Amino acid sequence: MSAVGWIVIGVIVLLVIIVIAMYNRLVRLRNRIDAAWSQIDVQLKRRYDLIPNLVETVKGYASHERETFEEVTRARQQAVDARGIENQAQAENFLTQALRQLLAVAEAYPQLQANQNFLALQEELTGTEGRIAFSRQFYNEQVLSYDNAIEVFPTSMLAGAFGFKERAYFEAETASREPVAVDFSPPAPPDAGAGGSGPAQPPPDTGAGGSGPAQPPASS
Secondary structure, three states: OOHHHHHHHHHHHHHHHHHHHHHHHHHHHHHHHHHHHHHHHHHHHHHHHHHHHHHHHHHOOOOOOHHHHHHHHHHHHHHHHOOOHHHHHHHHHHHHHHHHHHHHHHOOOHHHHOOHHHHHHHHHHHHHHHHHHHHHHHHHHHHHHHHHHHHOOOHHHHHHHHOOOOOOOOOOOHHHOOOOOOOOOOOOOOOOOOOOOOOOOOOOOOOOOOOOOOOOOOOO
């Protein structure tokens, strides 16, 4: 075989190696996304398990807040039933808003705020929210790397040929980015002065500056 033939074979082998390397890289990036999502899924399921106990605990002190309890239960079920990243993200945002309303209700009940079971559930829920936020960020970073890889040349040609498609980000609404948390510190006592709950009452005045006209002295 001539030298030209060997060169052609060498170029073909090199191209095959490059294609295999690019394909394997796309597979690894896609697998990282799946692994990152599995971590989110674990934390979401943990969140779902905490919510019924939290609702029942609050219900024991605020049974009349029926609408709030039903909203949380409905939002939880929608999140459990959601399919697809975008639908899941939207359902989780609704659930976070419902949980904020539930915990806001709890602020009005000092005995509930002192309940050890409630405090433990609230603390565990806050920790879970923090882990979800961290897992969400990690997942989105993996999606960014993968989406960039399938869009740049020449990997984009390979991605199109083998069916690698863009992945959606797990986005949170602005109001839902912070972990669910409520301040349980006792309210400050009302001040009887100008900073109290109502305006200070002026002292009675029997002179000309009082609340009514001054009475003239009795004649002798």
